Amino acid sequence: MATARRLPVNSSTPMLKRAILIVCLFLSLAVHAQFKTAELLRAGSLALEHQNYVVAIQYSNMAISCKAYMYEPWFLRAIAKYYLNDFTGAEADCTEAIQLNPYVWGLYELRSVCRMNLDDFEGAKVDIERGLHEVPMNRNFYYNHALCQLKLKEYEQANYELDSVLTRWPDLTDAYSLKADIYLQKRDTTEATKWLDKALKKNSYDARLWMIRGRLHLIHQEWKGADEAFSKSIKIKPKVVNNYVYRAVARENLNRLRDAMADYDIALDLDPNNFIAHYDRGLLRLRLGDHNRAISDFDFVLSLEPNHIQALYNRARLLDMTGDYRAAIRDYSRVIDEFPNFWAGLIARARCYRHLGLTSKAELDEFRVFKAQQDKHYGVQPRWSKSKIRQVRKMSEIDVEKYDQLVIADEEQVVSKYNNPYQGEVQKRKVDIKLMPMYMLSFLPYQNGVQSYQVTLPDVEMFNNQQKPLRLINVTCNPKPLSVEQSKDFFEVIDDLSERIGNSKSVSSVWGLLLQRAVAYSAVQNYDAAVNDLTTCLQIDSISALVFWQRAICQVQMDALDASQGMDAQLRAVRVKGDLARAQNLDSQNPYIYYDCANIFAARSNYEEAINNYTIALTINPNIAEAYYNRGLVRIFAGSKAEGIKDLSKAGELGIYDAYSIIRQYRDK
Numbered sequence: 001m002a003t004a005r006r007l008p009v010n011s012s013t014p015m016l017k018r019a020i021l022i023v024c025l026f027l028s029l030a031v032h033a034q035f036k037t038a039e040l041l042r043a044g045s046l047a048l049e050h051q052n053y054v055v056a057i058q059y060s061n062m063a064i065s066c067k068a069y070m071y072e073p074w075f076l077r078a079i080a081k082y083y084l085n086d087f088t089g090a091e092a093d094c095t096e097a098i099q100l101n102p103y104v105w106g107l108y109e110l111r112s113v114c115r116m117n118l119d120d121f122e123g124a125k126v127d128i129e130r131g132l133h134e135v136p137m138n139r140n141f142y143y144n145h146a147l148c149q150l151k152l153k154e155y156e157q158a159n160y161e162l163d164s165v166l167t168r169w170p171d172l173t174d175a176y177s178l179k180a181d182i183y184l185q186k187r188d189t190t191e192a193t194k195w196l197d198k199a200l201k202k203n204s205y206d207a208r209l210w211m212i213r214g215r216l217h218l219i220h221q222e223w224k225g226a227d228e229a230f231s232k233s234i235k236i237k238p239k240v241v242n243n244y245v246y247r248a249v250a251r252e253n254l255n256r257l258r259d260a261m262a263d264y265d266i267a268l269d270l271d272p273n274n275f276i277a278h279y280d281r282g283l284l285r286l287r288l289g290d291h292n293r294a295i296s297d298f299d300f301v302l303s304l305e306p307n308h309i310q311a312l313y314n315r316a317r318l319l320d321m322t323g324d325y326r327a328a329i330r331d332y333s334r335v336i337d338e339f340p341n342f343w344a345g346l347i348a349r350a351r352c353y354r355h356l357g358l359t360s361k362a363e364l365d366e367f368r369v370f371k372a373q374q375d376k377h378y379g380v381q382p383r384w385s386k387s388k389i390r391q392v393r394k395m396s397e398i399d400v401e402k403y404d405q406l407v408i409a410d411e412e413q414v415v416s417k418y419n420n421p422y423q424g425e426v427q428k429r430k431v432d433i434k435l436m437p438m439y440m441l442s443f444l445p446y447q448n449g450v451q452s453y454q455v456t457l458p459d460v461e462m463f464n465n466q467q468k469p470l471r472l473i474n475v476t477c478n479p480k481p482l483s484v485e486q487s488k489d490f491f492e493v494i495d496d497l498s499e500r501i502g503n504s505k506s507v508s509s510v511w512g513l514l515l516q517r518a519v520a521y522s523a524v525q526n527y528d529a530a531v532n533d534l535t536t537c538l539q540i541d542s543i544s545a546l547v548f549w550q551r552a553i554c555q556v557q558m559d560a561l562d563a564s565q566g567m568d569a570q571l572r573a574v575r576v577k578g579d580l581a582r583a584q585n586l587d588s589q590n591p592y593i594y595y596d597c598a599n600i601f602a603a604r605s606n607y608e609e610a611i612n613n614y615t616i617a618l619t620i621n622p623n624i625a626e627a628y629y630n631r632g633l634v635r636i637f638a639g640s641k642a643e644g645i646k647d648l649s650k651a652g653e654l655g656i657y658d659a660y661s662i663i664r665q666y667r668d669k
Contacts, residue, residue: 035454037067044076048083054657056080061653071100071107073292078110081649084660087114088642094400107132112144121148139169142579146178155182173203180212189216207237211221214246226250227666229271231321241271252284260284275304279311291318309335313345325352343369433662435633437478437593437625440553441519441546443471443490444479459546459592467512475518475592477626487524494520517552527554545587552579553596576600591620607638632659636666 035223043061060077067073077332078093094111097104108131124149128141135141142165149158159182165175176199183192185405193216199209214229214273221292232242264281267274282297298315301308316331332349336342346365437457446455455475470493482490497517504510514533521530533552537544555576580600583593598613614631617624632647645663652659 006515018181019262037063037070039072040066040074041072044073044080048076048079051083051267053080053083054652054655057653058655068595069100071097071104072576074100075104075107077112077653078107081108084652085117085664086649086652086660087117088645088655088663090114090486091118092646092649105131105138108134108623109138109140109483112141116144116148116151119151121151124148125152139165139172142168143172143174143178146175150182150185153185154401155186158182164445171202173199173206174211177206178201178208189219192216192586207233207240207243210236211240211243211246214243214250218246218249221253223250223253226634227254228645235451236307239270239276241267241274244270245274248277248284255511257284257288261288273304275301282311282314286314286318291322295322298655307334309338316345316348320348320352325355329354329356433633435599435602435630436656438553438556438596439475439626440522440596441473441550442476442479443493443519443523444476445474446476447480455592457592459587459590463512463515463546467516469516471510471516471520473516477592490523494524507540511537514540515547515550516555522550522554522557525557527558530554531558543582543586545590545593548579548583548586549593549596551592552576552583555579556596556600568656589620591617591627593622595624595630598627598634599630602634605637607634610634611638623654625651625656628654629656629659635663641666 040059040063044056044063048056057077057080060073060080063070063073064077072096074093076095078090079094081087081090091111091114094107094114098107098111101107108127112124112127112131115121115127125145128145128148130139132145141163145214146158146161146165149155149161159179162175162179162182164174167176176195179650180195180199182194183189183195193213196209196216197215199206200213203209203501210229210233214226215235217223217229219227227247227250230243230250232597234243234247237243242264245266248260248267251257251260251263260286261281263459264277264284267277268281271277278297278300282294282301285294285297295315295318298311301311302315305311312331313335316328316335319325319328319331323552329349332345332352335345336349339345346369350362350365350369353359353365441460455477457475460473460475463469494517497513497520500515501510501517504513514537516538518530518533520525521533531554533553534547534554538551541547552575559573559576577600580593580597583590584597587593592619594613598610598617600608601607611631611634614627614634617627618631629651630645632644632649632651634644635641635647636644645666648659648663652663
């Protein structure tokens with residue numbers, strides 16, 4: 001429940017202004033030679049003020065490229081990454097800044113909070129203690145030090161630290177709530193309530209305190225008090241989903257069923273995928289006799305957790321009530337497989353068998369119940385094995401006998417509304433988890449997030465200089481879909497090139513025109529025609545790495561189309577492998593060929609080879625954002641979550657801001 005005293009998201013608050021001020025302090029001292037760097041830092045600080053964190057990172061990158069020995073751009077970038085929830089990247093940047101200037105206490109403050117968010121409380125304590133050498137009277141350091149002690153279960157030390165904090169700063173509300181947290185951890189709800197009441201006297205407008213107060217009322221089954229506490233929390237902060245769920249639980253116990261249903265509906269409007277709200281609303285609908293809609297709630301719950309025993313049993317009961325006996329038997333059977341001595345489930349399944357006329361199966365279940373009852377009577381009922389007990393404990397301490405009891409969450413989660421995808425908290429956008437696509441030749445320019453620049457290759461530049469193509473050929477990745485005007489333009493280019501090919505008198509000119517037309521065909525997704533032109537190019541010049549590379553990519557795109565139509569593409573896969581191998585032999589310094597090879601390995605779940613090829617690509621060119629992004633995902637898929645998040649952080653730093661959404665999703669998991 002307690003959280004680190006962290007830099008607030010609202011840029012108008014003193015802490016963020018202080019952090020930005022620390023970054024800007026040295027700007028007034030900059031000499032003329034540092035003018036460009038100072039301008040970049042000022043622009044980055046302004047972006048931070050307006051919560052344009054991705055833009056702030058871009059300015060920081062530019063400043064670092066100019067003056068990598070200055071700590072300020074590293075600090076600025078760390079702040080921006082922190083607000084994007086990229087705590088791993090922010091910690092790394094703080095470490096770099098500390099190596100450059102170990103006497104700035106703000107760096108230790110930020111790194112300690114990052115480490116706390118990464119559950120590295122020992123490391124955070126070290127930073128806090130180092131920061132206290134620089135600023136001995138910083139109350140945030142003292143508070144966070146106590147919080148680290150709490151997380152490390154050093155309850156007595158944390159209590160002593162907080163007593164000292166409250167002696168010096170008696171108006172620090174968070175210290176009172178942290179004291180309450182310590183007593184909650186020690187299962188002393190009486191003392192916890194006392195300290196929570198003190199905190200509320202200091203600040204009655206803290207929604208989190210009222211939420212904790214409501215949870216304590218729920219623990220003591222004080223339904224009216226819980227209703228009032230959650231109502232106050234909702235009034236102060238109306239977008240916290242669990243507050244509505246908890247208030248609904250209290251209102252159900254007060255028999256205010258209509259109000260409880262309204263709260264569940266609001267919770268699911270705010271978060272349609274909320275597990276607990278669906279589960280508890282399903283129970284309420286079952287209680288009210290709204291069986292079909294209750295089934296839909298439990299269907300959703302089981303889509304998230306297919307082995308949730310209570311949900312399975314409740315859905316089985318509902319299917320039984322609505323006459324879908326075969327489906328009910330299916331769910332009852334899954335419950336009985338896990339808990340063979342669950343008598344209520346056996347009796348219910350026997351009843352379903354009888355409805356379907358399966359008398360012999362019904363009698364078997366009834367006999368099992370009879371025998372179990374006799375065994376219990378004579379004291380010979382079989383005990384669960386240790387492995388079975390461990391299995392049940394892994395399933396969140398499941399008690400199948402409590403199938404009809406409401407549930408609440410162990411932890412809180414605040415859901416904030418996200419509006420602009422290019423500004424502010426981009427990490428809260430919902431992003432599909434998939435690899436960035438292949439690099440390839442294109443007439444379209446390369447575009448990467450908010451940063452636009454062109455990928456350069458010597459062979460491509462040479463082609464553009466010598467052949468003077470109708471459209472400059474670029475190396476691109478993930479181009480935007482063509483507009484109607486662009487499609488029309490490309491088809492006109494194809495017609496023009498076809499006419500020139502027909503009128504051409506020299507082999508060398510035909511080669512260049514064919515490659516241009518293949519690139520144009522690729523843009524309009526006519527990959528068969530593109531492959532034909534590229535094959536003809538190779539008959540003219542069999543040592544062109546660009547042609548082998550482009551033909552491989554076109555064949556990969558054709559593979560994807562064939563696979564979607566259920567066709568076998570194994571032969572073409574062999575050709576792709578051969579073309580990429582030839583391209584690598586002809587141009588071993590082209591990093592994008594290795595990147596594309598890595599994508600193919602990743603698509604086949606050969607993660608080790610994929611990581612190796614992404615690493616080679618990044619060794620040749622360490623600025624390929626897509627390679628960091630894909631390697632990060634592949635490392636996560638392979639089980640190396642920490643390394644994967646580091647790569648995603650670097651991808652976000654280089655402009656693929658969707659990486660921050662992925663980092664958030666995996667960190668939440």
